[in-house]
Amino acid sequence: MPEKLLQLSDIGKRFGANRVLESVSFDLYAGEVHVLAGENGAGKTTLIRILAGIHPEHEGTIELGGRTVRFRNPIEASRHGISVIHQELSLVESMSVADNICLGREPARAGGLLLDRRAQLERAGELCARLGLSFTREDLGRRAEQFPLSVKNRIEIAKALAGDARIIVMDEPTSALNHEEVERLFALIDHLKARGCGIVYITHKMEEIYRVADRITVLRDGRRVGTAAAADCPPPTLIRWMIGRDLAEQFAPRAGPAATGVRAPRLVVSRFTVPSPGPGRPPAVRDLSVAVRAGEIVGFAGLQGAGCSELFNGLFGAYGAVCGGRVEIDGEPVRPESPGASIRRGLAFLTGDRKNTGLVLGMSVERNVSLSSLPRVSPGGVLSPGLERSLAEHYVGALGIRLESVDQETGALSGGNQQKVALAKWLATRPRVLLLEEPTRGVDVGAKHEIYGLLRGLAAEGLAILLISTEMPELLGLCDRVVALHRGRVMGVFDRSEATPERVLAAAMGADVPQGN
């Protein structure tokens, strides 16, 4: 029997009148991955925050290795060997990798007055080597901002482990990683297990759960529904536990444009080129041609750096008028120059990063929904509160956004509802072409299902939808065609019938595949 690291008993928490956790118990053994699953708002994050010492006021007890503890703040929790890798990265971008890794535990000289830089470099290097991260000494001295997101993610993990943590909490660690980086993370997890660490793992991705989990605990509405070994908890059981009902087949068969008669091309892109992101680098997108008919959903698959995101930003004019090639909407040539101009021509672009580029989280739901359609609700430049309210309420109703009032601050909503607000903003512009980047990132299973239904409905109404997703089931289940990009070039186009995960992935990884169309 392995050593029991952690026992949470009867944990409860309320915020004002709102009870978010009710008598939840949870345990963790050395050398296991215990997945904590549940929809957004089920109480996972609150439970983790209690464990991390962020919410010192709570009901119930925390036992570490048999001793009851109570954390007054995150520093105490971290001193007890609990380490949390949060959903959002918390690196100081302008400091070096080694500085970040040793942040808060800097080796010191002269009685704590002076920073011992050499010792710090050595300690960081040793730690990275132990974790299988291949950083050279120069890399360790470079600023964190110079590395891509995936490397930053691993720096974050190294930082979390610098304090010799035994209990490691990972809150959606893969949300910004591509396939190959996810594999590397899993290898790292195996390594940590072998060293006797226990890992609490939170994710929304089904494949990932079965990939890493030894045991699974499901929360729903602040209560524990059940705990089981992963082998004893097949997906149907898991989904029933999570949503309290059987989820209908996630991707019901659909009538594509073929069934309703072939429609005219809505968006035609020929030889589209997006310039390189920096000097001495190849263009982000090269000579890309694609045509999307009304009612069609076309998916784009690509690993990090493939140019998918750059393609959408370029088409939308987010980079300004710097892209080459021809773009036509409904036969009319358009030149991408600015987001405002693109919106007027019927383009909409749901960005992949809600928090930084999608929504103004401090503004109300109503103001976010109307943000891209302000000219329509402010005739003569003067806002009409009535027009704005009815616009917002219409789309909030149409998308089934759950909230108390449209005056609510958007940042206070759950991830799924925030995503629907972002979608509502774009639908309010009455677009003809919808560009969607990771439309279900950080969204729970139930809301995902609803978003899929909405996208189907929009396509049926005649929108042309282009979609980037790193989730293979989403690409293959939702799209009529999948375009695989590799280093800014099209490596393969697959019809629904011929797209398999293996073929799409092989093309995205740069393998030569005969092109169908």
Next chain:
Amino acid sequence: MRTLRRWIERPEGRALFALLFILVIGCVFNAHDAFFRWGTHRDMLRQVSVYGILACGMTLVIVTGGIDLSVGSVLGLCAVVFAQLSLRRGLPAPVAVPAVLAVGAAAGLASGAAVARYRIQPFIATLAMMVFARGLAKWLSGGEKVSRAVQQPDGSFSYVDLPGAFERLDAKVWGGNVAVVTLVFLGCVALSWVVLTRLRYGRYLYATGGNEEAARLSGVPVRRAKLLAYGMSGVFGAVAGICQAAQEQQGDPEAGVSYELTAIAIAVIGGNSLAGGRGGIGLTLLGAMTIGYLEKILSINAVAESSRLMLTGAIILAAVLLQRRRIE
């Protein structure tokens, strides 16, 4: 009780609470019953008006997430230009006033262009304008106050008549109960309120301050929104400069030094966040009255200037602590 609590949780409620607190202090420390005379309140409003006008422009800029350090210098520059045009050249007010407003707008738009077009940090861009405008004011005036006294070639002084505009702006109306500059201040508040809450561009200001990149990708003309904010701040600086010249009966190139700090204090005491994206002109109005009463109470109780400054500093900090959005 619950209604009260809900009020206190709103920034307006907290700003009002701070003002009421100051008023209670005024009723308690009430030397010679001065606090119960209307004249005291009228004078407070008159004295805070010029700062309040600057704070209106400051609020528009703060909402976009910026700051405008140049308003005090723009005030000085515009006071000099107004005095030269109106006092020395004898131009009638309908000509002189628009010309001065144009000078203020140009200064504001220049800062705005530096911030919006060339992406210079607002602190730096407006710091540069603060220094430049002060220098321009001194150059135009030759470093002298532009007053009624004109030195003749023989060394003697002659005095020009004070233009009507000066007298009208420095007058009191409604039976001497309200100063004209106070009405000008309230007019600026009303104009800012319309811009921020009723116009599409007001919404653009909030979206820009709330999340500039999200706003840009949502089709918000972020650059033009910033230009508008700084441009209007410049115009309000000109309005304040005209009022200041009228009150002093001269254009002083040194006028308005450090006024930008008072304007920022007013906006912040009212509860506007320097992070941008939130706040409103109502908060600024409450902040102006809080600062105005604070000064007034300290002066009617004959508190020495040294203690006054220390107290004001402490109270600014206390007010901001009180108004901090409660984090969870």
